[in-house]
Amino acid sequence: MTDYLCISEKPTAAKRIATALDERGKPKKLPVPRNFGRIPVWESMRNGDRIVTIPALGHLYSTVEDSAGGWHYPAFSYKWTPSYLANEKNKTRPFILAFKKFGKEISNVIIATDYDLEGEVIGATIAKFACGQDLANVKRMRFSTLTKSDIVNSFEHRDPSVNINLVNAGFARHEIDWLFGINLTRALTLSIKHATGRYKLITTGRVQGPTLRFVADRERDIQTFVPIPRWAIDARIDLDGDEIFIEYNKKFLPSLKEAEKVVAETTGRDGIVKEIGPRKITQKPPAPFNLGTLQSEAYRHFGYTPSRTLRAAETLYLNALISYPRTSSQQFTAAINHRDILTQLTKCDPYRVRANKLLAKSKLHPTFGKKKDPAHPPIHPTGKKLAGNLRNEERNLYNLIVCRYLAIFGEPSIKNGLRLDLKINDHIFYLRGMKVLKKGWLEFYTPFGRVDEVELPDLAVGDVVKLAYINHKQSYTQPPARYNPNSLLKKMEEQELGTKATRASTIDILYSRGYIEDESINATDLGFAVIDTLQKNSPDIISIELTRKLQREIEDIQAGKKSREAVLMESIVQLKKILEKFHKKEKIIGVTLEEQVQNLKQRQRILGKCPVCKQGELIITRSIRTKKRFVGCTGFYKKLCDWSAPIPQKGYAVPAKKNCKHCGFPMLTIRRKGKKPFTICPNWISCPGTPDEVIDNYRNNKAGALDAIVEEET
DNA sequence: GCAAGGTC
Incomplete structure (x- = not known):
């Protein structure tokens, strides 16, 4: 024994x-x-x-x-x-x-x-x-x-x-990330401390650095973008008194001359239906969810950020409602008994019909995607009955996960994409329609797989239609779109930065450091200053090349071609040079960064334009006399405006970047540790949206009276 | 209060 x-x-x-x-x-x-x-x-x-x-x-x-x-x-x-x-x-x-x-x-x-x-x-x-x-x-x-x-x-x-080589490779990964992260973070933070005596944590690392750079690069691309004019054709036909838009076969024309030519050659003419072409589109059911695709789909349907989705998925997992969420896998193994899970799902009202329909099949073949994960299957429901204690977002996410799970057993969907070609003089215009011939998996993915059917007007080849309106419209080429939390996470995934379990939180960190802001993400001046400083003094840390190099070195250690010690020594030699440079330039780096820190702090106090004097800005500030926090107008200092209002004293107050729907005042959000953030209107005393009891409580000096003027969950 | 990576 x-x-x-x-x-x-x-x-x-x-x-x-x-x-x-x-x-x-x-x-x-x-x-x-x-x-x-x-x-x-x-x-x-x-x-x-x-x-x-x-x-x-x-x-x-x-x-x-x-x-x-x-x-x-x-x-x-x-x-x-x-x-x-x-x-x-x-x-x-x-x-x-x-x-x-x-x-x-x-x-x-x-x-x-x-x-x-x-x-x-x-x-x-x-x-x-x-x-x-x-x-x-x-x-x-x-x-x-x-x-x-x-x-x-x-x-x-x-x-x-x-496998000792594998262990050493893993140790080296931790150690190199520690060496770079800790040293560069300290160099940045201490530069401010030594130069100005102030403390502001400025972090960076192998993953944070390049991720911030993606945002900064995109922002620079947008700022330096030169819009080029282009022209589109705007046309409508008349069908029994209804005007219907038609598309010109070129979406944009590069010059006004060409656009004018199209208009001149078609104005006053009738069109003839040349062709009605049906095109069958077969769409296979989607692959099962892994964390990345779940985060993406939850953002698309509910607007949840990837970290919010991960948190909600973790709750579902801890309630045994879904399988382990931090998986990359898009492939089920034979081990999972789908028939069992579907049988359980038939006990749940919203899924009963669909689950029974799938159970009636003689064989269940789930779809699969490319990604594998040795440790876990794709995200799927366990079949456990839903309890009543879930929050709204957890319910939504659960519903999405179950519907996706049902959909992966469905048949392909078949749609008929119809295009009607209309010839006006020598120019071709299109009218498009779409009809679902067979719903297939889309039926199981309801309400997430909805397709909008567009009917074509009742026309046949050879019919003549009257052109009701035609003209050209100038527009401009568009700059690339900013990242949002979802597309930034996808970019990290593409570049193999971070892991499934850490990407969302890295993005959160960049927000919390004040490097990036807004849903449509842009880099703050502080974010730019950090990128510029690192670009000059330690370009590797903001380049994805550092991750690539690390990957190669890990492979070398695994293969026994290099020792862990040798790889670490290389990093230390490289860091030594970088850190000496930082030390020499500490003063200028510190002063530059601190300037942006102050600038950011200032900006983070401004709510928006003052609706009273329309000149100053409403700003979160403190009374010198009472030390209490309140909102006032910057016009006060110029004797233009004396509007001010008390706000809650506890928590962290930041501009909400939106206006009150009742009175139009720019609002603020209060974040308190361990509590849901709430958004309030600074004009609550006069705002029609404020409940009477809040005013009463405030007059009666009740503690926390202002906490009740919650606009909505943020 | 510092990284990135696991997990609850």
Whole structure:
């Protein structure tokens, strides 16, 4: 009889591993000392052997500076330490305690984390630091799915030792990101501190840098864009008194002369229907959702930002309503029993009919996309009955996920795209129609797969129609569109920056640092200043090339062509030069950045034009006398306007960038820790939208009286 | 209060 200690990446996986390895499929939960906290330790029995499976919670160890003394740079000395020591909010202590306890009792250690680079690091740090193992003696299970057969197979054919090159490659990834991120962030932040004595956190890193640059580059493209004039033909025909728009066969004409020619040659003439061409369009059902496509679709249908979608999906996952959301996979494996899930869904009113329809099929073939993920299947409903405690956005997202899941079993849809060609003199115009011949999967994706059918007027080839109006219209070529949170995330995905689990939060960080702003994302002057500074002093950190190079080096370490130490030394040599440059230019860098920090702070206080004097701007400010925060007009200083109003004192107040629908005043948003942000009208005293009780409460000095003037959830 | 990467 042998004892094994099995290291798993997370609680859900641990349970499945323990269940698969237990002969009776019923692993025992082992008691852990109460002071460890709540942590599931599983015991499975197999062929007389005992397997103890303990989950991690992702990374339990991380890199921190290996010297005291606060912020300074260069900082090249780091060590691996328990994450709960590196960060107070981290809740991994009980997990490390459990691994330490059972690691002392059991010497046969098997790593059974996700089969990827980070999984290797998660397992190796635990085996080494918590269990005190020499990695050469640690075994490795490699599975591509968490199915019983894969788990059992990977246990029986486990690798005799971990792949040390792979572990070193993973360690190097963490360490290089730490070296670049910590040092450049400190260099930027300290430049302000040393030059002006002020503190403002200016961060950057391998992923933040290039992501900010995408936005800055796009903004520069827009600002330097030269619009070129072009002309379109605007035409309508008369059909029994109805005017119907027709398209010219060229969307735009490059010169006025050409446009005038078209108008001159068609004015006053009739058109003849030349051809009515049906074109069958077959559209296959979409691939199942992975996190990226879910975020994209949720943005399209509900306007949710990727990070909002991820948060809502996590809640659904923790309520066991959907599968693991941080997946890249668009391919189901045979392991998932779709018939079971669909049967469960028939118990839910909105899905009953559709699920039954699918169950009536003799075979269920889900679609698949290109992306794979060794650790997880695509996002799908579990079939568990919906509880009543979900928020609106979670319900919406759940509905989207279920409908998509139903749609992937559907038949292709067939549409008839109709085009009627109208000849007027020698010019061809189009009238387009669209008819759905067979709904197929679109029926299952309702309400998300709606197609607007456009009927063609009842015309036949040879019919003559009267031109009702024709003229040319000048317009201009358009600059490229700004990114929004969704398209920026897609760009990161395309460029392989960050991971599925981190991209949305990186974008949030750029917002919170004041580098980017608005839904239609533009770089702030501070964002530009950071990019300019880095461009001059450390161009690599804002280039995707750093990520490419890191990828190559990781591959080299994996292949045994390069050592982890050599790769790290290269980075340190490179950083040394960069940081010396920063040090020499600290003054000018600090002053430049601080100027933009102040500029940003100032701008972030302005709500908008004052509707009273129409000259000044409403600004969030503080009274010198009472120290209380209020909104006033900048016209006050010029003795133009003395409008002002009290606002809530707690929380973080920023311009809402929209106007009150009742009185037109520019509004402000208040964010308070742990609470939903709310938007209020500064003119609440006179605004018709303010409930009477708010005014009463305020007059009666009730605490938090102003909190009630909530415009809407933000 | 610093990175990026896991997970709850």
